[in-house]
Amino acid sequence: MSARPTLIHVAELAGVSLASASRALNGMVASPETVAKVRAAALSLGYIPDATARSLKLGHSLQLAFAVDDVGNPVYVEMMRAIETVVRGSGYRLQVSSTGTDPAETVDLVRSLARGYADGLVISPLRVTDELIVELKRAAVPVVVVGTLPDTVQLDTVQTDSARGVGLAVAHLVESGRRRIGFLNGPLDTTPGMSRRRGFVEAYAAHQLAPAAGSVQEVAADFTVAAGRRAALDLLSRHRDARGALALDALVAANDLLAVGAIHAALELGLQVPEDLAVVGMDDTELAGFFNPGLTSVSLGSAERGRHAAELLLARLSDPARPTRRIVVQPTLVVRASTQTDPTPEGTVR
Template structure:
């Protein structure tokens, strides 16, 4: 069987009574009279003509695609970012392609090198491990790259960041205000940017509150996942009994809730729990999870706008933006109940 024959641009031009060059201009949005555009588009619709996107991208050196690379496609933080980015770039006429790096800096390098081969017009990347090689490859990239994450200003790379250390400080202050004093911290891997920043924020906030951090009061999970949070919390409970837990993200907090239930501890009666990221999971948890919002959607929208700006003006100065954290309080961190007042003694007659 012969493959179906697709109408060509030559046939569209003949049907519209114009030259092939004129038909191409009319369909690509280049300079053409309204009358010509109408005639060419009508002919294309009647013939069922579909432009060859790959050939067109070779001609104009544009793919009309933008890329977004993240550590873990299953993490709801990146899902929120992706939705926000997709909304911005779609309105500008771009498709968004998404890839996962597994938090491996070498995979991030490969993604950055890959866009140099022409599969996308620009890239937004959110690395949790930023190495010198990653920064070097971003600088070498032939297309614009925006980083969601903390970079030194000297790198000269467009980036959107948040102060997650300050976010941990908000969580500590909230728990102290609620009467908690034995506050433990379940972190992710400390060789990551968020892990290092959140560990620093916890130590600083506890010191500011006048609370010592004992050995065994902090634990590092192997990953930022709920299974890792379950195991890390179980390990912590074997050596330390907190009255509150701060977890370095909501996935870790979901795992912590499971471990606390397994240990027979009630949340928030026995142990208050606070997460970070304020994802959809926080609202769906039982009890609903207090969490620090780091503005995932806002960071995504800002990064998308930065990338579009860079595509429109390659020579503009590097842009840097910061999104402030905010605490979203829910039932998992209710204050310690005040002690019941002792019954009044009856006066003797």
């Protein structure tokens, strides 16, 4: 058969009506015998359903969207893999979008859901503005947010306590004998930037560290390796005594990419990690385990958050009237070589 096989050809080969063939291939009510015959005919002919026509007929796109600011960030890659695993068996395809760092782009993406290209959205916004909240609340399809929203916003959310995660990092460094701890953060107008700064200030005060917390913090231009290196060079260069000795003995970074940049900066300055400077990251991405030295990092459960978000979205699609849920994934500390000089096995979870 030279022309592309159609559903009519499948029905004729299977010896059933066109309606029966359609029901069998679309998972609707049909006898097991009919389903077997129709599927065998479709396989024999190499029939590929027209997804566009099917979605128009069923009234939905059979696609779910996942939107983040940077699809190259390893945190979002882990989330994406987890989401795709959950939705794979549901009959949906996953479409991934990158919004960039401009909040207006994120708002436009949420508004564009009215075009019908996706039946639901999982979104992890870096910056949550009032305008974005308005658009999320009136989105054309169900939305699940991976991140923190005000308590008054009734949307399904999956979040983590990153402030507590920073506290775990500081406590680990103090237990390791480090007392002069700096903090390398990302932009403060972002949700993670604000919460992780709060966690550092609270932990710094709880452990009665000195000097003042504000003097040992540096804000990078964004959450990337290159920005982390530049900011760490500024922070470490600023904290040297009159003889050039480093006045800091540890550094907490607001994500793994910043931490890797900080380690590069330390090496450029002739410092050894962890002997001269212990470094802790956040997110516990694959990068943390493969980097040399292995990076101690706070796991914020990226894959777990992605899995929960996908499950919440499928549940919302199945039952639009169900009560909203807010799931919190707790952080854990994974200790590796960047903070330890003893032979404790790497990858120890605390």
